[in-house]
Amino acid sequence: KQEVTQIPAALSVPEGENLVLNCSFTDSAIYNLQWFRQDPGKGLTSLLLIQSSQREQTSGRLNASLDKSSGRSTLYIAASQPGDSATYLCAVKETSGSRLTFGEGTQLTVNP
Amino acid sequence: NAGVTQTPKFQVLKTGQSMTLQCAQDMNHNSMYWYRQDPGMGLRLIYYSASEGTTDKGEVPNGYNVSRLNKREFSLRLESAAPSQTSVYFCASSPPDRVFRGNQPQHFGDGTRLSIL
Numbered sequence: 001k002q003e004v005t006q007i008p009a010a011l012s013v014p015e016g017e018n019l020v021l022n023c024s025f026t027d028s029a030i031y032n033l034q035w036f037r038q039d040p041g042k043g044l045t046s047l048l049l050i051q052s053s054q055r056e057q058t059s060g061r062l063n064a065s066l067d068k069s070s071g072r073s074t075l076y077i078a079a080s081q082p083g084d085s086a087t088y089l090c091a092v093k094e095t096s097g098s099r100l101t102f103g104e105g106t107q108l109t110v111n112p
Numbered sequence: 113n114a115g116v117t118q119t120p121k122f123q124v125l126k127t128g129q130s131m132t133l134q135c136a137q138d139m140n141h142n143s144m145y146w147y148r149q150d151p152g153m154g155l156r157l158i159y160y161s162a163s164e165g166t167t168d169k170g171e172v173p174n175g176y177n178v179s180r181l182n183k184r185e186f187s188l189r190l191e192s193a194a195p196s197q198t199s200v201y202f203c204a205s206s207p208p209d210r211v212f213r214g215n216q217p218q219h220f221g222d223g224t225r226l227s228i229l
Contacts, residue, residue: 004154032215043116043202043220044155051215089155099145099170100218102155 002027004092006103013080014111021075021106023090028068031093035064035075038087038105047088048075080110114138116221118203124227125193133188133224135203142208144186145218146170146178148199155202161186163208193228200225 003026013019023033032051036044048057048064050073056065063076077084087107091100119134137144146158147170157170161180175197177189186205190197204218 034217041222043222044204044218045220046217049215049217091155099157099160100155104152104154 002030002092002094002101004090004101004103006088006090006106008106009104010107010109012109012111015080015082017080017110018076018078019080019108021077021088021108023073023075023103025071025073025092025101027094028071029094030068031095031098033064033066033073034091034093034100035062035073036089036091038089040086044089077108080108082110082112084108084110116203116205116219118201118221118224120224121222122225124229125190126229127194129193129228130189130191131193132190133201133203133226134185135187135221136185137203137205137219138184139205139219140183141205141219142183143206144180145204145206146176146186146188147202147204148172148197149202149223150199158188158201195228198226198228 005024007022034049035047038044050057050066061078066073087105089105091102116137142163145160147155149155156172158176159178161167164183167178179187201224204220206218207216
């Protein structure tokens, strides 16, 4: 059974710092990996989707990398801002038609 | 752009009561999903519908039923609510996996916060 782990569970950084969030998964035979953002009291918003054949995806100040062989993905946030404060979740998809398996998320606080 | 709309946003029930959570999407998506989110457990799939007229069980279907009323709407019903069903429920939708080879992200509603006493 696929398991997805995100460490740390919570992270607090000063504004302007570059930071990395980690996601690991137990079965490396994944189809894609997705990063989501969740604001308090809200649903999930998709940030980046990395297909199994890709090594990374970028969107603005966000960069997500994927290393299938080691079962790891990282989300890099450059020049963090208070507006980046949220919970970040990763999820893996094992086949094209399968469900997503989610990690529990990393709660990020960026302090002004 | 409404996206995925869930109603109600909050609900308190007594054990044994029934209720239906409503979900509608206006993005012409074929696939729809119901998740629950619990502390320490992450998001878990309850049921999903790959297309109008079809539904399938997810990871935690016991105690729930679903109806895909039409392409836009996918409802989740608790027939006899139990305290263990206290959770935040999310509905999501996505384009069909068979067309986009599963590489389209899911779009989520803002959730229904359900407490069962």
